[in-house]
Amino acid sequence: MTGAVRLARHAGRIPLLRHVASHAYGRYFDRAGGRVRMFHGIYPDFPNARAHVPPRRLVGYDNEPSASRVLDEWLQIWPYDYPVLYWLTRLLPECRSVFDWGGNVGLKYFSYRRYLEIPPTTTWWVSDVPAVVRLGRAVVSREGNPRSLQFTTGLEALETADLLFASGSIQFIENPFAALAAHRDLPRHAIFSKVPVTDRPAAVTLHNMGSAVCPYHLFNRETLLRNLEGLGYRLVDAWTSPDCSCEIPFHADYTIPAYSGLYFRRQDACI
Numbered sequence: 001m002t003g004a005v006r007l008a009r010h011a012g013r014i015p016l017l018r019h020v021a022s023h024a025y026g027r028y029f030d031r032a033g034g035r036v037r038m039f040h041g042i043y044p045d046f047p048n049a050r051a052h053v054p055p056r057r058l059v060g061y062d063n064e065p066s067a068s069r070v071l072d073e074w075l076q077i078w079p080y081d082y083p084v085l086y087w088l089t090r091l092l093p094e095c096r097s098v099f100d101w102g103g104n105v106g107l108k109y110f111s112y113r114r115y116l117e118i119p120p121t122t123t124w125w126v127s128d129v130p131a132v133v134r135l136g137r138a139v140v141s142r143e144g145n146p147r148s149l150q151f152t153t154g155l156e157a158l159e160t161a162d163l164l165f166a167s168g169s170i171q172f173i174e175n176p177f178a179a180l181a182a183h184r185d186l187p188r189h190a191i192f193s194k195v196p197v198t199d200r201p202a203a204v205t206l207h208n209m210g211s212a213v214c215p216y217h218l219f220n221r222e223t224l225l226r227n228l229e230g231l232g233y234r235l236v237d238a239w240t241s242p243d244c245s246c247e248i249p250f251h252a253d254y255t256i257p258a259y260s261g262l263y264f265r266r267q268d269a270c271i
Contacts, residue, residue: 022250029208030054038208039216039248046174049204049215058212060172061104062129065211070104071139075111080241080261084108084167084193087237087263088116091163091189095119099161099187100126102169105136106149124149125157159185168194168244171217177227190233190264196246197221197260205248218246218254233264 029040031054043049053059061067077085092098100108103126109118118124126136126149133151140149150157158164158180164187170176180186197219207216225235240258248254 025249029206030057032208032210034210036208036210039205039246040208041206042248042251042254043204043206043215046204046215049206052206053213053215060129060212060214062131063212064131064135066209067105067129067131067135069209069211070107073107075114077111077115079243080194080259081108081111081167083237083239083261083263084165084191085112085115087191088112092116092118092122095122095162095189097157097161098122098124098163098165099158100124101155101158101164101166102128102172103165103167104128104132105139106151108165108167109146109149110143118148120148122148125152125161126150127152127155127157129153155179155183158187159183161187162189163187164190166190166192171196171219172214173217174215176217177231180231186231186233186266188266190228191262192264193261194241194244195219195224195260195262196256197224198254198256200254203254205246205251205254218256221260228264232266232268234267235262236265237263 026040029038032038041049041052043052050059058066100106103109106124106126109124109126112118126133128136128151130153133153136151140146140151164180166176170192173179196217199221200218202220202223203218204215205218207214228235239261241261242258244259246254246256246259
């Protein structure tokens with residue numbers, strides 16, 4: 001937690017200081033760069049949030065600074081990864097194709113393969129924005145060109161995948177469930193990790209990740225489950241990840257102390 005967030009938390013509790021502190025935090029948020037992870041504001045949707053991105057700031061991951069910002073996490077495994085590893089251990093033997101939505105440069109593929117046996121016949125597709133995919137292909141070349149790892153900027157490979165995997169990514173996608181609904185054939189299994197889920201009404205905040213600022217979903221739990229059930233999925237397992245949280249200064253009711261992980265299976269699928 002940054003000093004600015006701590007100061008905003010305490011000042012926000014004092015009515016006479018709240019307005020001044022909110023303005024000061026907003027100015028700091030707009031300018032902050034480097035290794036920061038900050039949130040600001042509550043908005044009804046992506047367009048409203050995007051309209052409040054500070055001028056001259058990069059937006060999202062489709063740029064070189066944002067594409068490369070997570071390379072310092074290379075091969076790291078976090079506590080929220082272990083439930084995913086458990087389910088992948090069970091599911092991968094029957095999967096001919098994994099669709100890693102928002103998988104960056106293949107971070108989870110490279111870190112997980114040290115602990116998982118990825119069948120040689122399984123293709124691991126990473127779908128991301130063009131700047132990330134360009135860097136990912138360079139990383140693959142550096143890592144010996146593993147044949148099982150492929151990159152795309154689209155969702156076409158989703159229709160032939162057996163497993164949809166999204167780790168910390170769907171909150172950055174404006175309409176993730178509509179994007180899935182546009183495809184007739186969806187994977188039998190779906191694992192979502194590191195998702196900001198709240199019992200409050202769904203909202204959007206702004207996320208400053210240092211290299212850029214971008215809109216960021218805060219999903220309502222019931223609505224998220226209903227959207228996925230509408231796509232033919234049923235919830236099999238759910239877990240929380242206290243190692244990943246979200247605090248939005250001056251909006252304490254939207255603090256998420258632990259992100260969520262969820263494993264879904266299509267109604268007509270069996271392990």
